[in-house]
Amino acid sequence: MVTITCDICKKKMDNPINDRTFFRYAETSICEPCKDNLELNVRTQIRGKDPFTIDWYEKMMKDACGKACQKGKV
Ligand SMILES: [Zn+2]
Numbered sequence: 188m189v190t191i192t193c194d195i196c197k198k199k200m201d202n203p204i205n206d207r208t209f210f211r212y213a214e215t216s217i218c219e220p221c222k223d224n225l226e227l228n229v230r231t232q233i234r235g236k237d238p239f240t241i242d243w244y245e246k247m248m249k250d251a252c253g254k255a256c257q258k259g260k261v
Pocket residue numbers: 193194195196197198217218219220221
């Protein structure tokens with residue numbers, strides 16, 4: 188069985204690959220709840236962003252993910 192630790196909340200996920208409950212973001216592995224929180228967080232920041240570009244969005248997600256990993260929470 189494969190166990191992956193979420194880089195943000197440090198929760199261990201058993202067999203996340205079969206269950207598809209983990210996500211890869213910019214060299215980190217994060218669990219489903221952390222991914223949801225991260226997206227929610229970023230979503231509030233992309234509102235009103237003009238012009239909006241995918242590059243900017245990806246950088247934004249990467250930064251948010253990096254910060255969340257440092258803090259240990261989203
Ligand atoms: Zn997590």
